[in-house]
Amino acid sequence: xxxxxxxxxxxxxxxxxxxxxxxxxxxxxxxxxxxxxxxxxxxxxxxxxxxxxxxxxxxxxxxxxxxxxxxxxxxxxxxxxxxxxxxxxxxxxxxxxxxxxxxxxxxxxxxxxxxxxxxxxxxxxxxxxxxxxxxxxxxxxxxxxxxxxxxxxxxxxxxxxxxxxxxxxxxxxxxxxxxxxxxxxxxxxxxxxxxxxxxxxxxxxxxxxxxxxxxxxxxxxxxxxxxxxxxxxxxxxxxxxxxxxxxxxxxxxxxxxxxxxxxxxxxxxxxxxxxxxxxxxxxxxxxxxxxxxxxxxxxxxxxxxxxxxxxxxxxxxxxxxxxxxxxxxxxxxxxxxxxxxxxxxxxxxxxxxxxxxxxxxxxxxxxxxxxxxxxxxxxxxxxxxxxxxxxxxxxxxxxxxxxxxxxxxxxxxxxxxxxxxxxx
Amino acid sequence: xxxxxxxxxxxxxxxxxxxxxxxxxxxxxxxxxxxxxxxxxxxxxxxxxxxxxxxxxxxxxxxxxxxxxxxxxxxxxxxxxxxxx
Numbered sequence: 221x222x223x224x225x226x227x228x229x230x231x232x233x234x235x236x237x238x239x240x241x242x243x244x245x246x247x248x249x250x251x252x253x254x255x256x257x258x259x260x261x262x263x264x265x266x267x268x269x270x271x272x273x274x275x276x277x278x279x280x281x282x283x284x285x286x287x288x289x290x291x292x293x294x295x296x297x298x299x300x301x302x303x304x305x306x307x308x309x310x311x312x313x314x315x316x317x318x319x320x321x322x323x324x325x326x327x328x329x330x331x332x333x334x335x336x337x338x339x340x341x342x343x344x345x346x347x348x349x350x351x352x353x354x355x356x357x358x359x360x361x362x363x364x365x366x367x368x369x370x371x372x373x374x375x376x377x378x379x380x381x382x383x384x385x386x387x388x389x390x391x392x393x394x395x396x397x398x399x400x401x402x403x404x405x406x407x408x409x410x411x412x413x414x415x416x417x418x419x420x421x422x423x424x425x426x427x428x429x430x431x432x433x434x435x436x437x438x439x440x441x442x443x444x445x446x447x448x449x450x451x452x453x454x455x456x457x458x459x460x461x462x463x464x465x466x467x468x469x470x471x472x473x474x475x476x477x478x479x480x481x482x483x484x485x486x487x488x489x490x491x492x493x494x495x496x497x498x499x500x501x502x503x504x505x506x507x508x509x510x511x512x513x514x515x516x517x518x519x520x521x522x523x524x525x526x527x528x529x530x531x532x533x534x535x536x537x538x539x540x541x542x543x544x545x546x547x548x549x550x551x552x553x554x555x556x557x558x559x560x561x562x563x564x565x566x567x568x569x570x571x572x573x574x575x576x577x578x579x580x581x582x583x584x585x586x587x588x589x590x591x592x593x594x595x596x597x598x599x600x601x602x603x604x605x606x607x608x609x610x611x612x613x614x615x616x617x618x619x620x621x622x623x624x625x626x627x628x629x630x631x632x633x634x635x636x637x638x639x640x641x642x643x644x
Numbered sequence: 645x646x647x648x649x650x651x652x653x654x655x656x657x658x659x660x661x662x663x664x665x666x667x668x669x670x671x672x673x674x675x676x677x678x679x680x681x682x683x684x685x686x687x688x689x690x691x692x693x694x695x696x697x698x699x700x701x702x703x704x705x706x707x708x709x710x711x712x713x714x715x716x717x718x719x720x721x722x723x724x725x726x727x728x729x
Contacts, residue, residue: 250702253690255685255686255689255705255706259708413686423690423691426693427690430693430699
């Protein structure tokens with residue numbers, strides 16, 4: 221495994237910038253049903269805290285929201301050396317006031333960041349923005365997978381209501397109980413819509429046809445999944461490297477739930493998957509890609525690997541945590557991440573929340589946890605506060621670790637709305 | 645269509661999407677406290693558009709606009725009135 225510390229240009233200081241949610245802006249299709257949850261978006265943006273795990277003390281992390289000071293103290297107490305944090309409203313109005321050479325390391329390379337780097341005379345980590353955008357398109361990657369003869373799920377690109385109907389009929393007649401409708405861009409369930417039955421399909425058709433008669437949407441059969449399998453691929457100096465193979469957990473709607481960093485696959489599966497990922501890596505080299513990709517793949521109930529369900533030509537959560545995971549792996553065999561969305565009637569500090577977590581998770585010397593993102597949002601006019609808490613669990617026995625994780629997942633904010641007294 | 649009728653029909657759609665019994669959901673209850681999230685609200689708007697033969701504008705598709713049955717019914721009624729005039 222290539223150590224992540226070798227990936228980034230550590231000859232000079234890096235500026236880390238987490239421009240998440242950019243993908244959704246690329247969807248010009250208005251016929252695909254989506255709902256914007258401004259409060260959850262505000263919480264998702266705070267995942268920028270994950271940059272702290274790759275940034276070195278001499279680096280700068282640009283943030284839109286200052287992390288809770290207690291959370292930062294906690295990270296230092298856990299042994300992390302923090303970089304400089306600079307709060308910004310907008311990167312475009314931010315200037316580098318220094319004669320030193322910097323390298324911008326973004327979550328995703330975009331055209332506006334390329335322009336910013338030109339203006340600020342700064343290097344940029346990653347590939348050309350047009351190629352990045354193309355590779356992030358589910359429509360393009362399906363075409364790519366087909367062209368290079370990777371196994372793809374059944375389905376078609378549809379440009380009209382008639383084509384949607386034709387494809388749906390073909391899929392259901394060939395045995396698919398469920399289908400999935402996809403738009404080009406969107407991560408973690410955004411940009412895809414599961415269709416459970418023909419009634420839902422008819423409703424979606426009406427929704428779409430009320431808005432447009434010309435569009436580009438992918439309609440595919442929903443393959444029952446035995447296991448997810450995911451790869452972090454690095455393309456550097458014209459060569460592909462597999463940084464990690466992990467197992468992503470997603471819910472029934474394709475929303476990301478967490479990652480198993482110590483998954484179990486048969487040797488044949490592991491070998492076949494790595495072979496396909498190296499093959500994909502070479503395709504990306506030929507396309508001129510340079511940088512990091514997260515590949516989402518599935519193993520279906522017939523043990524077939526569909527290697528390219530989604531190609532994320534950007535950083536993912538795994539990218540940011542991989543360095544930490546590799547260090548923890550020296551002593552702890554099992555490592556998984558999860559997050560919860562919780563709410564309290566009044567704001568709680570990080571230490572108060574962590575005391576609750578300690579009680580619920582009951583860590584011991586061989587089974588521990590680390591909060592790696594503490595996102596908090598209190599809407600105006602209310603004291604009711606929403607949180608997203610991301611935790612890395614690591615331990616020596618899988619069953620004990622899984623028990624901790626289960627306790628975490630059943631953690632219900634309402635049980636703690638009374639701000640239970642903390643025994644310090 | 646009268647507001648009561650709209651509320652009744654909206655309640656039907658909400659309880660269907662949230663898989664709850666009718667009568668369990670008060671008009672002013674914050675639906676996010678009983679499981680409404682952005683994914684389920686997408687299913688809800690698809691259902692509401694079909695039930696009332698309306699189209700929500702893109703700018704309206706904000707989760708906060710669909711936080712209570714009362715808010716949703718108000719929005720639907722406004723659209724029905726505009727369509728009628």
